[in-house]
Amino acid sequence: MAVTHEITPISxxxxxxxxxxxxxxxxxxxxxxxxxxxxxxxxxSGGFPDPKxxxxxxxxxxxxxxxxxYGSNIFQYGDSRGFLPLxxxxxxxxxxxxxxxxxxxxxxxxxxxxxxQLVGESLxxxxxxxxxxxxxxxxxxxxxxxxxxxxxxVDLESDGPNIKQLEHEIVDGVITGEAPKFIYLVPNxxxxxxxxxxxEKRQQIAALAQKYGVPIFEDDPYRxxxxxxEHLPTIFSIAPDHTIYSSSSSKTLFPARLGIGVAPFELLQxxxxxxxxxxxxxxNFTQAIFAEYMKDGSMERHIPxxxxxxxxxxxxxxxxxxxxFPREFTFTRPEGGMFVWVRGPKVFDSEKLLPIALAQKVxxxxxxxxxxxxxxxxxxxxxxxxxxxxxxxxxxGIKRLGVIFSSNQ
Amino acid sequence: MAVTHEITPISxxxxxxxxxxxxxxxxxxxxxxxxxxxxxxxxxSGGFPDPKxxxxxxxxxxxxxxxxxYGSNIFQYGDSRGFLPLxxxxxxxxxxxxxxxxxxxxxxxxxxxxxxQLVGESLxxxxxxxxxxxxxxxxxxxxxxxxxxxxxxVDLESDGPNIKQLEHEIVDGVITGEAPKFIYLVPNxxxxxxxxxxxEKRQQIAALAQKYGVPIFEDDPYRxxxxxxEHLPTIFSIAPDHTIYSSSSSKTLFPARLGIGVAPFELLQxxxxxxxxxxxxxxNFTQAIFAEYMKDGSMERHIPxxxxxxxxxxxxxxxxxxxxFPREFTFTRPEGGMFVWVRGPKVFDSEKLLPIALAQKVxxxxxxxxxxxxxxxxxxxxxxxxxxxxxxxxxxGIKRLGVIFSSNQ
Numbered sequence: 001m002a003v004t005h006e007i008t009p010i011s012x013x014x015x016x017x018x019x020x021x022x023x024x025x026x027x028x029x030x031x032x033x034x035x036x037x038x039x040x041x042x043x044x045s046g047g048f049p050d051p052k053x054x055x056x057x058x059x060x061x062x063x064x065x066x067x068x069x070y071g072s073n074i075f076q077y078g079d080s081r082g083f084l085p086l087x088x089x090x091x092x093x094x095x096x097x098x099x100x101x102x103x104x105x106x107x108x109x110x111x112x113x114x115x116x117q118l119v120g121e122s123l124x125x126x127x128x129x130x131x132x133x134x135x136x137x138x139x140x141x142x143x144x145x146x147x148x149x150x151x152x153x154v155d156l157e158s159d160g161p162n163i164k165q166l167e168h169e170i171v172d173g174v175i176t177g178e179a180p181k182f183i184y185l186v187p188n189x190x191x192x193x194x195x196x197x198x199x200e201k202r203q204q205i206a207a208l209a210q211k212y213g214v215p216i217f218e219d220d221p222y223r224x225x226x227x228x229x230e231h232l233p234t235i236f237s238i239a240p241d242h243t244i245y246s247s248s249s250s251k252t253l254f255p256a257r258l259g260i261g262v263a264p265f266e267l268l269q270x271x272x273x274x275x276x277x278x279x280x281x282x283x284n285f286t287q288a289i290f291a292e293y294m295k296d297g298s299m300e301r302h303i304p305x306x307x308x309x310x311x312x313x314x315x316x317x318x319x320x321x322x323x324x325f326p327r328e329f330t331f332t333r334p335e336g337g338m339f340v341w342v343r344g345p346k347v348f349d350s351e352k353l354l355p356i357a358l359a360q361k362v363x364x365x366x367x368x369x370x371x372x373x374x375x376x377x378x379x380x381x382x383x384x385x386x387x388x389x390x391x392x393x394x395x396x397g398i399k400r401l402g403v404i405f406s407s408n409q
Numbered sequence: 410m411a412v413t414h415e416i417t418p419i420s421x422x423x424x425x426x427x428x429x430x431x432x433x434x435x436x437x438x439x440x441x442x443x444x445x446x447x448x449x450x451x452x453x454s455g456g457f458p459d460p461k462x463x464x465x466x467x468x469x470x471x472x473x474x475x476x477x478x479y480g481s482n483i484f485q486y487g488d489s490r491g492f493l494p495l496x497x498x499x500x501x502x503x504x505x506x507x508x509x510x511x512x513x514x515x516x517x518x519x520x521x522x523x524x525x526q527l528v529g530e531s532l533x534x535x536x537x538x539x540x541x542x543x544x545x546x547x548x549x550x551x552x553x554x555x556x557x558x559x560x561x562x563v564d565l566e567s568d569g570p571n572i573k574q575l576e577h578e579i580v581d582g583v584i585t586g587e588a589p590k591f592i593y594l595v596p597n598x599x600x601x602x603x604x605x606x607x608x609e610k611r612q613q614i615a616a617l618a619q620k621y622g623v624p625i626f627e628d629d630p631y632r633x634x635x636x637x638x639e640h641l642p643t644i645f646s647i648a649p650d651h652t653i654y655s656s657s658s659s660k661t662l663f664p665a666r667l668g669i670g671v672a673p674f675e676l677l678q679x680x681x682x683x684x685x686x687x688x689x690x691x692x693n694f695t696q697a698i699f700a701e702y703m704k705d706g707s708m709e710r711h712i713p714x715x716x717x718x719x720x721x722x723x724x725x726x727x728x729x730x731x732x733x734f735p736r737e738f739t740f741t742r743p744e745g746g747m748f749v750w751v752r753g754p755k756v757f758d759s760e761k762l763l764p765i766a767l768a769q770k771v772x773x774x775x776x777x778x779x780x781x782x783x784x785x786x787x788x789x790x791x792x793x794x795x796x797x798x799x800x801x802x803x804x805x806g807i808k809r810l811g812v813i814f815s816s817n818q
Contacts, residue, residue: 019532079443
């Protein structure tokens with residue numbers, strides 16, 4: 001036994017012990033979040049709801065109701081597939097979106113982010129092709145990068161992905177024996193860029209998925225946040241056998257880290273296995289609160305209040321962009337959601353100007369954060385959030401950015 | 410544009426799309442959980458706290474206090490590293506365990522299960538050696554299997570791992586250029602088998618870690634559940650630079666899916682990156698409740714009540730095992746925790762007899778679930794839980810098992 005107390009400890013060089021999983025992508029959203037504690041900072045950066053939209057008063061009642069209805073069960077470990085009452089109530093919630101499915105196909109996750117991660121874990125091998133839009137949601141990149149997929153980008157137009165490019169990517173994959181594992185899309189008010197996929201394109205995308213047997217991941221957290229226009233059918237409702245659907249509590253209740261995932265049973269079985277490794281189960285406690293929120297009609301009554309808060313903020317931001325930004329800048333005009341996407345002239349570099357903006361107490365996210373492949377990232381873009389700041393601060397923030405961008409081109 | 414509505418859809422064969430990550434391990438704990446809804450079933454299977462131990466009455470007050478103290482912030486998205494007040498309060502909690510560290514080294518996770526998973530993701534490459542005890546916690550296997558480590562097992566004795574085998578495994582790894590990535594240990598009241606590592610062995614393990622520069626993952630969710638004997642120093646307190654430490658809310662508050670992780674800053678930075686992909690952040694809401702629970706002394710006052718409920722249950726189970734089980738069966742005599750481990754004669758097969766037990770409304774977990782390598786799994790073992798059933802049901806359950814095991818050898 002060679003163990004004594006006179007050893008000279010060998011210190012651990014942790015970096016030499018790291019796995020080879022990729023963790024190199026710069027996450028500006030999370031980096032800038034650290035500035036949120038400065039009350040003077042005009043945060044046009046995050047994707048945060050306004051705390052005014054949280055049903056704080058209702059939460060007590062919801063908890064009381066949940067304890068009365070479900071008892072101490074809501075504090076216990078739970079089913080990895082989710083709290084059964086919430087899964088059952090989700091069927092109605094989903095049916096309102098044209099998603100008619102069975103409870104076996106609906107599970108609850110620790111935020112829709114977890115559902116993204118677990119679907120990736122269940123499906124992606126190194127080198128697998130995943131089709132994403134250009135730009136796309138940062139969260140999928142941080143969820144899936146580690147599985148080393150090959151991201152294939154298609155342009156995102158004002159009415160959705162370029163369909164010709166999409167079909168080309170699918171066909172190219174099928175021909176080369178590398179059919180895309182799936183297509184990832186945000187149908188409503190894309191994060192980061194605000195576009196909504198038109199009905200015609202939804203039908204075309206669904207038809208392509210069916211024609212070539214390629215699944216779609218329809219990530220739909222913003223659907224309720226529509227400020228103009230009509231709700232469109234989900235892609236799932238058009239191609240139910242080819243679509244994985246994801247929703248969330250974050251925009252209608254609060255970011256309680258609750259996601260609703262819909263998928264074929266055999267995929268969900270595998271996802272459940274990985275969920276057990278990831279966090280065993282999502283807390284019954286928060287799931288029971290969400291269940292009560294759905295059940296007693298609080299959610300339906302509350303959504304118009306949320307929409308009422310955000311609608312003028314979007315309008316104010318669009319007006320301010322029109323008034324204060326240089327003429328050469330273009331921007332999207334979303335019908336909902338939380339984000340406006342700005343494109344400057346070719347030489348404009350939003351990352352380079354960020355420190356100047358931060359020094360003047362305005363935060364935004366450089367567009368390069370939202371491109372799957374760094375070599376095709378467009379440096380002249382940026383994402384602006386309008387949900388988290390009152391109207392006068394949005395105007396002031398856009399005004400300051402307009403001055404900075406005018407004098408630094 | 411070849412898209413029309415007359416296509417014949419190609420259906421998706423999901424299993425052909427699955428990634429190659431391993432998901433084949435049978436999880437009896439979760440399978441048997443599905444039987445929990447049968448009120449007649451005597452559940453000696455899960456690792457569930459008794460709902461009587463949950464501070465249900467206090468939760469309302471804790472929520473009120475949390476809202477008053479932190480405002481609507483507790484409903485918002487949060488820092489991926491955890492809710493800062495909880496991280497700060499955890500410093501005192503940890504200090505009581507001899508873990509004197511800085512807030513930069515303490516983070517909050519969605520259950521300690523998530524911390525396990527993320528440390529694995531941060532460190533394990535395929536083929537890496539991980540040293541575990543035989544038997545070991547099932548949750549680490551479901552968290553780490555997918556990263557394809559090579560599990561190296563050392564025997565678990567009544568006072569902890571066999572130290573000679575442990576040193577042999579380390580030395581063998583160092584010599585062959587495959588030094589173990591880390592050693593995984595449950596220091597107190599091991600899940601599944603109840604043993605506590607003695608002070609002498611803690612010192613020896615710490616010395617080995619220091620001597621060879623091998624990290625220890627000290628997974629300590631049960632520490633507070635001690636029913637006899639004295640608290641022992643954490644391994645972290647002996648070898649702080651070589652130890653990753655994990656604790657949890659599940660046994661003292663309720664399974665709110667909150668874990669406390671302590672690790673070197675450079676490792677936590679990487680863990681945080683992967684946490685963003687996994688679920689962005691743990692809900693501020695549940696973290697704020699746990700913070701209040703720590704802050705106002707509720708936790709310290711409540712732990713003796715929990716211990717008071719479980720102490721007689723353990724005693725009753727040990728007495729019943731002595732009375733009703735065949736003489737050839739041996740069992741551990743834990744000083745705390747939730748589990749007793751039973752070993753039958755060589756020919757006894759606990760998995761084979763499970764259906765008979767379930768038919769007679771008693772559930773247990775076959776021991777084979779808790780072995781990292783299936784070829785060395787001991788089929789004559791089983792895990793019994795005593796925390797989730799009242800005393801008379803524990804006695805009745807053990808009595809029924811005694812009859813089954815006596816007549817089926």
